Amino acid sequence: MIDLLLKNNEIKRYQSVSEINEKTDFLIIQFNNYTQTDMDWAKRNFDLDFSIMAHYEDIEISSHFLEDNRQVSFHFSIPFYDKEKQLTEQQLFIILSADRIFFFQSSGFDEFVNETYSRKLSAFQQQTIDLNMVFTKYLEFISDYYADITENLAKKVKTLAAKVLIEKRFEAEDMDIVTQYNFHNLLIKESLNETMRIYSLLRKSNFGKDELINEHINTELADLIVVSDYIQFNFDRLDDLKDNMNNKIDLEQNHIFKILTVITLCLSLPTMIAGIYGMNFDVMPELKWAYGYPFAILVMILAAVLPYLYFKRKRWLK
Numbered sequence: 108m109i110d111l112l113l114k115n116n117e118i119k120r121y122q123s124v125s126e127i128n129e130k131t132d133f134l135i136i137q138f139n140n141y142t143q144t145d146m147d148w149a150k151r152n153f154d155l156d157f158s159i160m161a162h163y164e165d166i167e168i169s170s171h172f173l174e175d176n177r178q179v180s181f182h183f184s185i186p187f188y189d190k191e192k193q194l195t196e197q198q199l200f201i202i203l204s205a206d207r208i209f210f211f212q213s214s215g216f217d218e219f220v221n222e223t224y225s226r227k228l229s230a231f232q233q234q235t236i237d238l239n240m241v242f243t244k245y246l247e248f249i250s251d252y253y254a255d256i257t258e259n260l261a262k263k264v265k266t267l268a269a270k271v272l273i274e275k276r277f278e279a280e281d282m283d284i285v286t287q288y289n290f291h292n293l294l295i296k297e298s299l300n301e302t303m304r305i306y307s308l309l310r311k312s313n314f315g316k317d318e319l320i321n322e323h324i325n326t327e328l329a330d331l332i333v334v335s336d337y338i339q340f341n342f343d344r345l346d347d348l349k350d351n352m353n354n355k356i357d358l359e360q361n362h363i364f365k366i367l368t369v370i371t372l373c374l375s376l377p378t379m380i381a382g383i384y385g386m387n388f389d390v391m392p393e394l395k396w397a398y399g400y401p402f403a404i405l406v407m408i409l410a411a412v413l414p415y416l417y418f419k420r421k422r423w424l425k
Contacts, residue, residue, distance in 0.1 A: 108138040108214060109145070125146040132174045134241060137210040139217040153204055156180070160200055160211070171301060172308045178204040179314045181303060181424050183249070186256060187219045187295045188207040194260075194291040196298065200247070203314070206238050208245075223255070241418065246306075250327045253299050253334045260295065261337065264288055264344050271352060285349050367394075369418045376410035 109127070111119040112135040121127055124145055129152065138145045149155045159173050159180040173180040181201040189195050197216040203207040268282060269344060309315040310324045384391075384403050393399035 108139045108217075110139070111135065133207065134238070135208050135210070137212070137217070139154055139212060141211045149209060153207065153209075155202055155204055155209065162230065164206070172305045173313075174312045174314060178202055179309075179312070181309075182306060184298050185214050185216060185252075186291070187216050189215055189219070194294055196294060203238065203242065208238065208241060239317060239319050240311045243319060246323050246327045248332045249302065250334070253331060253335075257295055257334050257337050257341070259379040261341055261344075264341055264348070268344060268348050271348060282349075282352060284319065285345055285352065289342070289345045289349075292338060292345065296335070296342075298333060299335055303328060303335070306331070308359045321418070355358070365418075365423045367416065369423060372414045377407035380407050380410060 109124065111127070111131065111133040113119060114132050114134050118134075119131070124204075131416075136149075146155075146157055146160075150157065154177065156173075156175070156178060159170060166207060169297045171182045177278050179202070183199045183201070184196045186194050187197050199214050199216065200211040202211075211397060235384050251412075259297065267281065267288070281340070306324050306328050310328075315321055315324060380403065396402070
């Protein structure tokens with residue numbers, strides 16, 4: 108699927124590049140689930156360089172930001188919730204060339220954005236637009252997106268914390284949920300750090316020297332720093348929550364061990380008495396005594412009950 112925002116503020120949608128008229132004058136073109144055919148068409152008609160898309164897995168900054176006299180290229184690893192509501196990363200490539208912006212992304216990410224931010228593309232129809240204005244709007248969108256997805260995760264963490272800390276209950280799978288949330292927070296943190304790194308390089312670039320662009324970059328960097336602080340808050344909350352759950356598990360295990368110790372003692376003493384009277388010796392006290400059997404039973408009962416009462420008084424069984 109291909110979405111276009113024309114320079115006359117009209118929105119068009121096509122299934123393939125073969126449907127696009129060569130004379131179509133667009134400002135934004137967005138390729139969802141782009142193919143090599145789409146890239147070849149863009150390269151042939153607009154002389155684009157796709158080298159950033161060939162090495163996007165590299166750590167070097169050149170795999171995230173490239174600038175030459177023909178275009179400016181960006182690569183973002185954007186976290187988003189897939190259809191299974193699991194946070195995953197999706198690669199987003201943005202290329203600014205002449206007076207056009209090209210987006211290359213997956214349809215899954217596009218569906219998530221459209222569900223979460225309806226009419227994102229059509230919002231530009233309401234005003235006179237140019238390349239720099241559109242780009243600054245996308246800078247704002249990326250900052251807002253990180254704020255929203257961080258806030259969404261923070262709400263989930265708070266809900267789980269209320270269950271564990273206030274209601275004082277949790278299940279075994281809650282430990283896995285804490286680990287999952289921690290991993291999701293890490294994905295957001297890594298992606299945010301890389302985005303801030305790209306913004307910093309953009310600010311130093313020739314394109315970033317434009318007054319409007321530079322002003323917006325500074326504003327969005329300040330916003331992302333605030334979001335980064337909230338991400339750290341999520342880490343701290345999750346660490347505290349995990350420690351609390353581990354402490355409760357330790358206390359529960361200690362309580363179980365105490366109960367097992369009391370049970371073992373209450374059973375071992377009567378067993379010892381029964382074992383003594385089960386010995387096959389010729390001369391033993393009480394063997395010929397008429398009340399020997401009930402006496403032995405009474406001693407075994409007392410041997411079980413007295414330790415129980417003692418430990419109950421010591422509050423071991425609460």
